[in-house]
Amino acid sequence: MRILIANDDGYLAPGLQALVQACQGLGDIEVIAPEQNASGTSNALTLNRPLSVYEAANGYRYVNGTPSDCVHVALTGLLERRPDLVLSGINNGANMGDDTLYSGTVAAAMEGYLFGIPAIAFSQVEKGWAHLDAAARLARELVEQVLAARPPAAPWLLNVNIPNRPDADRLPRRITRLGRRHASEPVIRQANPRGEPIYWIGPAGDAREGGEGTDFHATANGAVSITPLQVDLTDHAGLSGWAQRLGNAP
Template sequence: MRILVANDDGYLAPGLAALVEACRGLGEIDVVAPEQNASGTSNALTLQRPLTVWTAASGYRVVNGTPSDCVHVALTGLLPQRPDLVISGINNGANMGDDTLYSGTVAAAMEGYLFGIPSIAFSLSEKGWQHLDTAARVARSLLEQVLAEPPGAPPWLLNVNIPARPLGALAGRVTTRLGRRHASEPVIRQSNPRGEPIYWIGAAGDAREAGEGTDFHAVAHGHVSVTPLQVDLTDHALLPQWSRWLATSSGLT
């Protein structure tokens, strides 16, 4: 068993070290992580400059790029053997609902999934690393289970969000779907020292769809949220409607 571990908070992040430790004894571990915090980079690949890879004192391989770069480089030339599992995290903060579209943590796992490898993204629900030990214990338990009893034919992709609570205060694990957020808060406009305008992206919107069955609801009630993800963005329900619309339009054929 070979496990590739990546993240988006950077190679020095406590969450990465905790996830690596949680994997001890499960197989051969390769760690390939970003040099800098790369949160919010989604599935971006660096195409306009070459990437460098160096080895940290911890033994981790460090890439001056995005989380997707890390997994992509690892799978297409850096590692001597293809891993059996790709895991990402433990992220400093939740990745639920619409967050998954922006998340570098989820993107790193998704890159493994795109290469046909079972992959899991792990996130701690609140920033600050409080109860990181809980998240590591949950990650270990889930990894042991999926390795002993795979949930289905590979590849599969799981997004796991762990409440920031003591282990004894968790209410168990539940399978969820993604919730939805309201639109993000407005950008924050400031001025640089030369008086020129600069803009900071506003905070994420509050949960809009957070009813029972969603990841938001599960974590709020103390459950570990396990969401199976897919990459197909096709709106299958609307395909017939759009087909009829195109058939009756007078545009170019």
């Protein structure tokens, strides 16, 4: 078993270290993560400058780019052997509902999925790394469980959100769908030292669709949320209607 581990909080993040340590013994582990925190970068690839890869004292390698850069570079030239599994995390905060579209944690796992490699993204629901040891134990157990369960032969992508609890590894696990959020809060306007306006992106909106079966509902009720993801964004139900509106036969 060859495992590639990445994240979006940077190569020094406690969540990354916890995930790597938890996975010891599962196989040969390669760690390639961003040099700095790259949260919210989604699936961005750096195309306007070259990327550099460095090695830290602990043997981790890090890239001066995005989470997707890390996995992309690893799979297309850096690693001598193709990994069997890509893991990402453990993220400092939830990646549920619409968050997954912005998440660098999910993007790192998705980059592996796009290259035909099974992948799992792990996040803690709340920021601050509370009870990270329990989340790491859950991650290890889930990887073992998934591999033992004869997953589909085709590549698959799982998004896992773990409540910050000391018993996280003993909580029930729910297969969920993505919920939805209300629109983000307004930007926060301030002034720089020269009096010019600057803007901070506002907080994420509250859950708008968080009923039973969603990732929001599962974690709010003390369960680990496991959401299978796909990349196809096509509105399949709307194809026929748009073909009729635009005069194109379905």
